[in-house]
């Protein structure tokens with residue numbers, strides 16, 4: 001272990017009361033914006049099962065009780081599997097930064113508790129608090145770094161990967177939960193096992209929590225009428241930008257990772273649905289097919305919009321903007337009216353399209369992947385494929401065991 005990491009782990013073990021009696025930290029396995037994750041050995045893993053009540057009585061403040069479903073075992077956030085299987089010996093300890101708000105931390109733990117039954121979601125074993133520090137304990141899930149395998153993936157490999165990812169999304173979406181941060185580091189996949197689990201519900205939310213109704217929920221005639229009325233009222237007959245813009249500023253949840261944000265997030269739609277996760281999953285598929293990671297590399301929302309518009313073209317971006325009651329205007333010459341097909345983008349990215357004799361066209365299985373990708377990349381979230389529909393799509397149907 002790197003001495004710097006060792007020092008960090010020693011400090012954590014010293015400052016977090018009682019953790020040493022229970023876990024032996026092995027290594028640091030993740031470091032993000034909101035947390036540090038350690039691999040640890042669960043020293044009590046055999047005795048555990050019957051001992052929870054004693055622990056709780058001795059040290060009640062160390063537990064965050066999940067507020068819902070207070071059954072005897074799940075009171076501690078114990079997932080169902082502990083009642084059937086042996087406890088895992090290795091765990092991932094997620095130390096959530098104290099700068100995260102208590103509401104955010106509670107949200108993550110609450111949602112993980114609600115998702116306990118889902119096999120494709122990494123379950124929460126328990127959570128502790130010591131003063132202002134909160135840790136979540138999850139079973140350790142062996143996985144391979146995405147960068148190591150994504151370039152080597154064949155189409156059948158992709159089908160297995162995405163069947164696993166969409167099974168997880170279907171389970172999460174069925175609970176009315178949006179993950180909001182779908183990307184390779186939050187889907188722990190092991191190519192040998194052909195299985196992955198979804199982690200990191202730090203940004204997840206219940207569908208409809210944001211809900212100021214967005215104009216995109218209306219039928220198209222009504223939407224057009226309102227947009228025209230509002231444009232006419234605000235800007236008036238003279239063209240140009242209004243001096244005193246009295247329109248309410250648009251605010252919407254824009255949490256997530258750059259490059260994986262759906263267009264409706266960029267257009268600040270106030271009624272975001274589980275479809276935003278489907279878009280992000282599509283970005284992963286585009287990454288694999290194009291063999292480029294990260295595929296989108298913007299530093300802000302405007303750049304992200306430019307990247308998307310370059311592919312999809314001005315015409316479709318304008319329609320998409322109108323859908324959410326806003327407008328898309330650009331004078332950037334590289335953004336054409338029609339954009340490019342995803343097939344072209346993939347051929348260019350993989351240097352298979354030199355416009356001449358050297359061109360290697362997509363295989364029929366790659367074309368199937370592209371057809372699926374087009375369904376994930378519907379700019380209109382209402383038309384975009386759902387996780388359940390995706391599992392029935394020929395691209396994923398084939399991978400069914």
Ligand code: ADP
Nearest residue numbers: 030032033034035037092138139140141185200
């Ligand atoms: P953050 O909010 O900081 O992104 P995550 O929950 O995504 O936190 O965890 C960060 C990283 O830690 C993950 O990308 C993964 O590499 C590792 N990790 C998280 N949970 C587990 C787990 N249960 N098993 C193995 N590794 C994990």
Ligand code: MG
Nearest residue numbers: 032185186200
């Ligand atoms: Mg993460």
